[in-house]
Amino acid sequence: MAIVLKDTVIKYPVFLSPMAGVSDYPFRSLCRLHGAFFTCTEMISARAIQYGDIKTALLAKLYPDEKPIAMQLFGSEPDILAKAAYKIASCSYRGYESAILPAAIDINMGCPVKKVVNNGEGSALMRDPDIIYKIVKAVCSASDIPVTVKMRAGWDASHLNAPECALAAESAGAALVCVHGRTREQMYSPPVNLDIIKAVKKAVKIPVIGNGGIYDPDDAVKMMRETSCDGVAIARGARGNPRIFAQIIAKMKGETPYYPTAGEILDDAVRHLCLLIENKGEPSALQEARGHLIWYVKGMRGASLFREEINRARDKQRFFDLIEKIREENT
Numbered sequence: 152m153a154i155v156l157k158d159t160v161i162k163y164p165v166f167l168s169p170m171a172g173v174s175d176y177p178f179r180s181l182c183r184l185h186g187a188f189f190t191c192t193e194m195i196s197a198r199a200i201q202y203g204d205i206k207t208a209l210l211a212k213l214y215p216d217e218k219p220i221a222m223q224l225f226g227s228e229p230d231i232l233a234k235a236a237y238k239i240a241s242c243s244y245r246g247y248e249s250a251i252l253p254a255a256i257d258i259n260m261g262c263p264v265k266k267v268v269n270n271g272e273g274s275a276l277m278r279d280p281d282i283i284y285k286i287v288k289a290v291c292s293a294s295d296i297p298v299t300v301k302m303r304a305g306w307d308a309s310h311l312n313a314p315e316c317a318l319a320a321e322s323a324g325a326a327l328v329c330v331h332g333r334t335r336e337q338m339y340s341p342p343v344n345l346d347i348i349k350a351v352k353k354a355v356k357i358p359v360i361g362n363g364g365i366y367d368p369d370d371a372v373k374m375m376r377e378t379s380c381d382g383v384a385i386a387r388g389a390r391g392n393p394r395i396f397a398q399i400i401a402k403m404k405g406e407t408p409y410y411p412t413a414g415e416i417l418d419d420a421v422r423h424l425c426l427l428i429e430n431k432g433e434p435s436a437l438q439e440a441r442g443h444l445i446w447y448v449k450g451m452r453g454a455s456l457f458r459e460e461i462n463r464a465r466d467k468q469r470f471f472d473l474i475e476k477i478r479e480e481n482t
């Protein structure tokens with residue numbers, strides 16, 4: 152079951168999938184606290200690293216307690232991606248202050264957003280397996296850090312070429328591939344194509360991580376059973392629910408997953424809010440916390456009023472008070 156990436160042993164391969172605007176350091180920390188051993192940064196522009204962009208240096212910052220973590224880069228030009236990987240690996244990126252090196256450099260081949268795709272980046276790369284080969288080859292030669300790839304099922308229903316793309320990545324030196332079982336055309340809508348993940352697993356020898364539509368331990372077990380993939384990656388299922396990692400790992404071990412009470416979910420919400428304030432300060436932390444907190448209270452009594460009130464709240468004490476108010480209603 153364990154996956155080995157150079158000197159990183161991933162005993163229970165239940166990954167936190169990258170989410171731009173969500174999987175920042177506070178969110179990653181909370182997921183790690185609840186069992187996510189291997190996390191990933193939000194997607195980071197290789198071009199911005201190449202230009203020495205300072206804001207991007209903050210996105211790329213890795214903290215000492217984050218080992219092991221992957222850094223995800225996006226781009227379309229092999230030499231720019233390779234130079235960015237080199238800068239990260241050699242810490243020669245101006246303004247970049249990471250305390251640790253990433254355990255993997257992940258290349259984004261799944262982003263469906265128009266702005267990205269129109270630049271030939273993200274899922275657009277899957278239209279040309281040759282460019283995938285060139286990119287992975289170039290990034291592999293830039294440093295000793297293992298290179299992984301995150302892709303989709305294909306561009307659309309008539310181009311389900313993930314196995315071919317995964318083979319291109321593997322032959323260029325990729326150490327692992329993560330497959331989101333939806334096409335670019337589907338964006339984030341169901342269904343998740345398990346057959347294509349299974350086909351990738353059959354096509355390559357490197358570990359294959361399945362991704363898409365995992366919201367509870369049963370979904371994870373079903374994906375692993377039906378595709379034979381080596382592990383799973385969770386994105387939206389972790390929003391407001393960082394304990395999903397420990398739950399899936401418990402299921403993998405044959406144990407009974409623990410489902411938190413409303414009070415424990417709200418404890419996580421408070422912890423998340425504190426981490427955001429500590430890491431980003433006000434007012435950014437409060438602005439970002441709104442989206443997260445709404446996920447934590449989803450399905451609780453008083454959730455819709457909470458949503459309205461949190462959107463009007465202006466200071467951190469009000470945020471904490473509103474969490475306590477909904478706690479009273481639900482315990």
Ligand SMILES: Cc1cc2nc3c(=O)[nH]c(=O)nc-3n(C[C@H](O)[C@H](O)[C@H](O)COP(=O)(O)O)c2cc1C
Nearest residue numbers: 168169170171193194301331363364365385386387
């Ligand atoms: C808000 C959001 C941001 C995302 N950002 C990234 C990203 O930066 N890099 C990436 O490879 N995938 C990104 N994804 C895709 C997820 O990692 C994942 O592949 C997809 O959501 C399917 O998994 P899920 O069904 O568990 O959500 C993002 C998804 C969401 C919802």
